Amino acid sequence: MLNWLRRPKYSSLQRRDMPAGLWAKCPRCNNLIYRKELERNLKVCPKCGFHHRLTALERLEITLDQDSFEEIDAELTSTDPLKFEGYPQKLQEAKEKTGGAEAVITGEGTIDGYRTVIGVLDFHFMGGSMGSAVGEKVARASEQARDRQLPLVMFSASGGARMQEGALSLMQLAKTSAAVGRLHDAGFPYISVMCDPTTGGVTASFAFLGDVILAEPGALIGFAGRRVIEQTIRHKLPDDFQTAEFCLNKGLIDLVVTRSDMRSTVARLLSFFGAPRVEPVPVAAEPATPEPAQSRSGSSAADE
Amino acid sequence: MLNWLRRPKYSSLQRRDMPAGLWAKCPRCNNLIYRKELERNLKVCPKCGFHHRLTALERLEITLDQDSFEEIDAELTSTDPLKFEGYPQKLQEAKEKTGGAEAVITGEGTIDGYRTVIGVLDFHFMGGSMGSAVGEKVARASEQARDRQLPLVMFSASGGARMQEGALSLMQLAKTSAAVGRLHDAGFPYISVMCDPTTGGVTASFAFLGDVILAEPGALIGFAGRRVIEQTIRHKLPDDFQTAEFCLNKGLIDLVVTRSDMRSTVARLLSFFGAPRVEPVPVAAEPATPEPAQSRSGSSAADE
Amino acid sequence: MAATLPGPSTDLDRQLQDLEGEIERLRRLAREQAIDLGGEIATLETRAEDVRKKIYTNPSPWHIVQLARHSQRPRLVDFVASLFTDVVELHGDRLFRDDPAMLAALARFEGRPVVVVGHNKGKDTKENIARNFGMPYPEGYRKALRVMRLAEKFHYPVIAFVDTPGAFPGDEAEERGQAEAIARNIEEMSRLRTSVIVVITGEGGSGGALAIAVGDLTLMLQYAIYTVISPEGCAAILWHDATKAAEAAAALRLTAKDLQALKIVDEVLPEPFGGAHRDPEAAITSVRSALQRHLPGMGQMPVQAMLERRYAKYRSLGQIVA
Amino acid sequence: MAATLPGPSTDLDRQLQDLEGEIERLRRLAREQAIDLGGEIATLETRAEDVRKKIYTNPSPWHIVQLARHSQRPRLVDFVASLFTDVVELHGDRLFRDDPAMLAALARFEGRPVVVVGHNKGKDTKENIARNFGMPYPEGYRKALRVMRLAEKFHYPVIAFVDTPGAFPGDEAEERGQAEAIARNIEEMSRLRTSVIVVITGEGGSGGALAIAVGDLTLMLQYAIYTVISPEGCAAILWHDATKAAEAAAALRLTAKDLQALKIVDEVLPEPFGGAHRDPEAAITSVRSALQRHLPGMGQMPVQAMLERRYAKYRSLGQIVA
Ligand SMILES: [Zn+2]
Ligand SMILES: [Zn+2]
Numbered sequence A, B: 001m002l003n004w005l006r007r008p009k010y011s012s013l014q015r016r017d018m019p020a021g022l023w024a025k026c027p028r029c030n031n032l033i034y035r036k037e038l039e040r041n042l043k044v045c046p047k048c049g050f051h052h053r054l055t056a057l058e059r060l061e062i063t064l065d066q067d068s069f070e071e072i073d074a075e076l077t078s079t080d081p082l083k084f085e086g087y088p089q090k091l092q093e094a095k096e097k098t099g100g101a102e103a104v105i106t107g108e109g110t111i112d113g114y115r116t117v118i119g120v121l122d123f124h125f126m127g128g129s130m131g132s133a134v135g136e137k138v139a140r141a142s143e144q145a146r147d148r149q150l151p152l153v154m155f156s157a158s159g160g161a162r163m164q165e166g167a168l169s170l171m172q173l174a175k176t177s178a179a180v181g182r183l184h185d186a187g188f189p190y191i192s193v194m195c196d197p198t199t200g201g202v203t204a205s206f207a208f209l210g211d212v213i214l215a216e217p218g219a220l221i222g223f224a225g226r227r228v229i230e231q232t233i234r235h236k237l238p239d240d241f242q243t244a245e246f247c248l249n250k251g252l253i254d255l256v257v258t259r260s261d262m263r264s265t266v267a268r269l270l271s272f273f274g275a276p277r278v279e280p281v282p283v284a285a286e287p288a289t290p291e292p293a294q295s296r297s298g299s300s301a302a303d304e
Numbered sequence C, D: 001m002a003a004t005l006p007g008p009s010t011d012l013d014r015q016l017q018d019l020e021g022e023i024e025r026l027r028r029l030a031r032e033q034a035i036d037l038g039g040e041i042a043t044l045e046t047r048a049e050d051v052r053k054k055i056y057t058n059p060s061p062w063h064i065v066q067l068a069r070h071s072q073r074p075r076l077v078d079f080v081a082s083l084f085t086d087v088v089e090l091h092g093d094r095l096f097r098d099d100p101a102m103l104a105a106l107a108r109f110e111g112r113p114v115v116v117v118g119h120n121k122g123k124d125t126k127e128n129i130a131r132n133f134g135m136p137y138p139e140g141y142r143k144a145l146r147v148m149r150l151a152e153k154f155h156y157p158v159i160a161f162v163d164t165p166g167a168f169p170g171d172e173a174e175e176r177g178q179a180e181a182i183a184r185n186i187e188e189m190s191r192l193r194t195s196v197i198v199v200i201t202g203e204g205g206s207g208g209a210l211a212i213a214v215g216d217l218t219l220m221l222q223y224a225i226y227t228v229i230s231p232e233g234c235a236a237i238l239w240h241d242a243t244k245a246a247e248a249a250a251a252l253r254l255t256a257k258d259l260q261a262l263k264i265v266d267e268v269l270p271e272p273f274g275g276a277h278r279d280p281e282a283a284i285t286s287v288r289s290a291l292q293r294h295l296p297g298m299g300q301m302p303v304q305a306m307l308e309r310r311y312a313k314y315r316s317l318g319q320i321v322a
Helices: A008-017 A035-040 A056-063 A087-098 A132-147 A163-186 A226-233 A244-249 A259-272 A290-303 B008-017 B035-040 B056-063 B087-098 B132-147 B163-186 B226-233 B244-249 B259-272 B290-303 C011-033 C038-057 C061-068 C076-083 C125-130 C138-154 C171-175 C178-190 C206-210 C231-239 C242-251 C256-261 C280-297 C303-315 D011-033 D038-057 D061-068 D076-083 D125-130 D138-154 D171-175 D178-190 D206-210 D231-239 D242-251 D256-261 D280-297 D303-315
Strands: A023-025 A032-034 A070-072 A104-111 A114-121 A152-158 A190-199 A212-215 B023-025 B032-034 B070-072 B104-111 B114-121 B152-158 B190-199 B212-215 C085-090 C102-109 C112-119 C158-164 C196-205 C217-221 C225-227 C267-269 D085-090 D102-109 D112-119 D158-164 D196-205 D217-221 D225-227 D267-269
Touching: A023 A035, A032 A035, A056 A104, A056 A114, A056 A152, A056 A259, A070 A132, A087 A163, A104 A132, A104 A259, A114 A132, A114 A259, A132 A152, A132 A163, A163 A190, A163 D178, A163 D206, A163 D225, A163 D231, A163 D303, A190 A259, A212 A244, A212 A259, A226 D171, A259 C085, A259 C102, B023 B035, B032 B035, B056 B104, B056 B114, B056 B152, B056 B259, B070 B132, B087 B163, B104 B132, B104 B259, B114 B132, B114 B259, B132 B152, B132 B163, B163 B190, B163 C178, B163 C206, B163 C225, B163 C231, B163 C303, B190 B259, B212 B244, B212 B259, B226 C171, B259 D085, B259 D102, C011 C038, C061 C225, C061 C242, C076 C102, C076 C112, C076 C158, C076 C196, C076 C280, C085 C138, C102 C138, C112 C138, C138 C158, C138 C178, C158 C206, C171 C178, C178 C206, C178 C303, C196 C206, C196 C280, C217 C256, C217 C280, C225 C256, C231 C242, C256 C267, C267 C280, D011 D038, D061 D225, D061 D242, D076 D102, D076 D112, D076 D158, D076 D196, D076 D280, D085 D138, D102 D138, D112 D138, D138 D158, D138 D178, D158 D206, D171 D178, D178 D206, D178 D303, D196 D206, D196 D280, D217 D256, D217 D280, D225 D256, D231 D242, D256 D267, D267 D280
Parallel strands: A114 A152, A152 A190, A190 A212, B114 B152, B152 B190, B190 B212, C112 C158, C158 C196, C196 C217, C196 C225, C217 C267, D112 D158, D158 D196, D196 D217, D196 D225, D217 D267
Antiparallel strands: A023 A032, A070 A104, A104 A114, B023 B032, B070 B104, B104 B114, C085 C102, C102 C112, D085 D102, D102 D112
């Protein structure tokens, strides 16, 4: 499925991430879903609409035009600045599990022909946590957008700052927010998309600083964790607390967009904000509608 | 009392505004107060602290250094652009009642030696309502502050826009806010003081646009009227609704300052914001503390 | 506020009301008794239409108030659906709540990117309750400002559609600082570094309207109104008699024609005979043609010159003597 | 969050605790029995002081956490009262509420106008409850930003005092967008066109601290802490055992010395032996002398150069390999 990516070592990812069984059980509606059907449907439960989490690579694939992605800083990774017990091992495990070097993939690509810098956090890599490398890559992506006069699109999925890097991880909030601030000052668009879950330090920095903020349905979005809050306030929180829909109602995000509409919505925003468009528009970049998006996913699943 | 003002025709104001009896009844605590004592105390009830309303001239007197005031646009007044039934008569009555030409007095003066442009709305003039002339005078005051590189201090007391001038009075919100916006852009300070009552269109324009917003204790501050709100929500509002203290708690104003501390607080702010100071500092401008303020009022009351 | 309208106030109104009542009575009779009264009804219809024509030909200010408030008058969503393409609605003030009484959207007008804000009156009671009858809370004004800042960042024109009874007289709106929110919007719009076109399509109710109505060009539909206070409120305060609203409507000079004479409105956009509700698409076309005329020229001027002109415009409004 | 501290964790701590318990016991005994145990008590006091000295001479990170959280540690109001004159506290975010957990003030430092913001921990339980133990709501961050904008308008330096357990894990803080508020502050401070000095005086708790801690110069009292997560929280997440907080405190490198080595902190300000609470005025003097050294130079640099340097500073933090 991943032949359009320039890093072949990622190609083993999909199989590990999706165990081999023919059927998957939806965690929300408990229905058994034929796995191929689930993948064809962009990993959205066809029964109840539950949006299963995606890996960064899956996200890139359903978002970008085929063969359009040029990754940057592919090898960039965090070190162990604090000599934090067990951190190197965890980092190594995450690398092996995901095939990536860090919890974010960044690069340049096109969406329906519109050129953009893009970053996608990978929740499967140490919970998408932001350490020095994630902060660095997000800042560089923002700077690259500014330098090349392109938009920035960030898909977030993160548990927050990476505590194994101590205050250095906290400083990534400042680094990324400052970089995004420069992009704003320079007048280029920044679209932030929050996926399930986007919490902690990532929300308290670049994820909440988009010119436009989108979110996937049902995505958990918040700063503090539900359990900690329940301990503080000593009562149960409503079920929809910190969901994308809750945040929409509270005025914190612009739109909740289903996965099948996400690509076309982002493309429309890029177009609106004047993103340059490559000519000719890539083959795979037909006007984005649910069907093309699904068939793209479907065909790639078949490629496996 | 008003010999320091350049417009002698105002000198009859104080007596008319304060009927001749020796005793005044405090509307809050119902105590009978010896009128001279009330005036010595800046018209603050010595029993309960109730801040009685002041005329614009009284306000100028307890705020500015003696003999420092140079009024601008003294004769400027509204016409009757809509030929609104009864408006010319009301305007005439207000002029006769207050001795002023409009619901705001503007000019330049010093406060503890600090030079400032100042405007004071007069609730006794058609409820301090803002028509074309009030808007024009506030805008001119703001422009004069900008031209002369001085701060602007506005004391507001108003029922809102002057409906007899229709949409032209509504446009004064835009005119004054735009003028204040230019003062902000030019980097000069603007201190807004809300006195009882400041409501309607004046709150929805320059009064809420101060760099710092002060209010007198108990002042009514709000956009919509209490009775209209109670009709809408169909229950009684709490007693403190729309008071200065309520607004402080709601984060809408910076400080509630007693009348005896107002002059020194404004002076301190002017000093902080770098207002130029005249040398030598005027005689009456000793460091402002409650006592000097009281004695100033007391001596002027004795002058009557 | 959306007030209950008092009855009609002129002889023509009364004639029309009588005729309409009679027509209704005959219709019911014909239905219930299964008799043919078509001829009689047609005659009365013709007469009613004559009276309507007389009224519409020269509607009184109070008639115009009622046209501006007409429940069938085109709403913001009608204008947006018809005038723009590629609409992406944005939500929320990023502070407290998304206010459905205010709409904010990115869109294209004939291909050109614009930012749309506007009061979002509902089409029926259910929608109106959800949208507070088009009366924003502070968070509505703040949402509009947030999205206008986006327009500023990208140098796209703002098109603001005004249709509100006014600011909301509610306790929470006060607590969250609606005065501050309106004042802030007015100040920021007065110096927003991109062009702003204001279109008053229905009710331009006081501060709640002005909060999104400071701009470089103010257009107004023929039977829209724009006023510092509702006629009912004005009558109640001045004459302690809300039923004198018709007189107040006349006194306040709240019609498009009046406001053009006072230089508050730059251009009056014609409505179909009898009002926008009789042919919504025609009213929308009227707005479209104005946007076609004005939008290409907007933003041609250097920003500083545009801001000077905008300032001078509001600075000049009002009549004084010295 | 202000967590309940687990017991001391080293042999020296235990020795000290035992000694203090014994002294207390003897004191009570002497009082109740009216006997003179002064000699015995004095001996034990001397021994306790010896142990204290050993601890204070080389306090562990966990000791430092406890010093940073000490209930007698000087609070923001102590710093403000002692360091500044002509203080005018400003209130409110002009949006929703005045948050007493955040203080904002205009003031003078040795005659020079400055703007002060800071977390406002209380001195006792009553104050702490009123001020939410120094944990701001979103409106607290927004108040700070509003007042920092005033500093920007007038080109006055901002001095930000950091002392908070962190952001508040409460439902309303989430609903009103504390993540947005923190992110906004961080972004705006990174490009605030006036100089910003950050002084970490007590607890620098994660995002709640950073929300007012982006600046040109970061000073930190010797026994203050600055951390991405509380040691207790870290231990709970990593080892499912909050009592391992002492180990987490060491692992997180949260002391001033550590943070200076990581280049997060520019200068460590010495505290009196044993911690600021043993001589608050000495700790305040330490801050005063740092401000005296640095403040005159701040704002000498052209704004654009200052912003470049500030950007470069945060841009460089972190360790990576490629
Ligand atoms: Zn399902
Ligand atoms: Zn009293």
